Amino acid sequence: MTPPYPLGSSDREHRRLTAQARILRPWTERFLRRGGLRPGMSVLDLGSGIGDVSLLAAEIVGPRGRVLGLDRDPVIAEKARARAAREGLADVVRFEVADLQEFTAPRQFDAVIGRYVPLCQRDPAAALRRFVDCVRPGGIVVFRDFDVTNASPSWPKCPVWDGSYRLLSDVLRVTGATPDIGRRPSRCFMDAGLPHPVVESLTPVASAPGSPLLDGRRTAGTLGPVHYGARARVPRSTGAAPLGLGPQLP
Numbered sequence: 123m124t125p126p127y128p129l130g131s132s133d134r135e136h137r138r139l140t141a142q143a144r145i146l147r148p149w150t151e152r153f154l155r156r157g158g159l160r161p162g163m164s165v166l167d168l169g170s171g172i173g174d175v176s177l178l179a180a181e182i183v184g185p186r187g188r189v190l191g192l193d194r195d196p197v198i199a200e201k202a203r204a205r206a207a208r209e210g211l212a213d214v215v216r217f218e219v220a221d222l223q224e225f226t227a228p229r230q231f232d233a234v235i236g237r238y239v240p241l242c243q244r245d246p247a248a249a250l251r252r253f254v255d256c257v258r259p260g261g262i263v264v265f266r267d268f269d270v271t272n273a274s275p276s277w278p279k280c281p282v283w284d285g286s287y288r289l290l291s292d293v294l295r296v297t298g299a300t301p302d303i304g305r306r307p308s309r310c311f312m313d314a315g316l317p318h319p320v321v322e323s324l325t326p327v328a329s330a331p332g333s334p335l336l337d338g339r340r341t342a343g344t345l346g347p348v349h350y351g352a353r354a355r356v357p358r359s360t361g362a363a364p365l366g367l368g369p370q371l372p
């Protein structure tokens with residue numbers, strides 16, 4: 123069984139996801155494009171939440187492309203559908219309610235993508251493995267996540283900031299999620315049977331006045347959580363050497 127989504131399903135959490143997505147949009151877009159997302163592609167977005175990554179992908183693939191967002195929470199999926207309609211993207215992006223553990227893809231996609239979703243799984247590699255066959259040969263897999271356990275203390279000291287790291291990490295752990303997945307994306311891809319990924323890391327810095335993270339005038343040295351992005355292209359012929367599923371490293 124997959125763990126429940128630790129942050130729940132409330133208007134407040136949905137507003138938080140939207141605010142977070144605004145901050146993350148530039149890097150997510152760059153990462154999706156660098157990973158190979160192009161106009162006309164078909165895309166599967168795992169754990170689509172309130173729809174930000176799916177909608178961004180829909181903008182990139184354009185009217186000739188298609189995006190399917192998957193989330194097991196029917197309330198959030200309905201809100202994502204309403205956003206797609208409001209933004210005039212309903213012809214390009216659809217949202218379906220399904221658990222990743224039970225979903226059977228109707229066909230292959232050019233790209234399987236996701237943000238902050240391996241983090242929510244008890245066994246992220248097993249969750250990804252179910253979707254390897256959903257990517258056509260030559261297609262791409264693009265995921266990003268963060269490492270909540272790698273806290274960077276605030277300066278000047280902000281107890282709420284520092285405490286929230288510990289709290290979030292503890293909540294994720296007790297609910298069966300994987301708060302440190304961000305530090306081992308390569309292992310996760312290889313164990314899922316994917317090629318060794320290209321991995322990038324980024325750390326947001328609360329450094330400017332008016333920063334959405336913290337007030338930059340007080341917290342010039344405060345770093346956000348370390349984010350990792352991993353991307354790989356599925357080989358055109360299966361059985362090629364770079365595929366994972368080799369012996370597990372410790």
Ligand SMILES: C[S@@+](CC[C@H](N)C(=O)[O-])C[C@H]1O[C@@H](n2cnc3c(N)ncnc32)[C@H](O)[C@@H]1O
Binds near residue numbers: 242
């Ligand atoms: C942290 S949110 C991220 C949402 C979105 N990807 C974003 O970046 O804005 C994780 C989402 O994944 C969904 N989720 C987590 N595990 C899932 C599973 N096993 N099956 C389907 N959805 C899942 C949750 O319901 C939640 O909406």
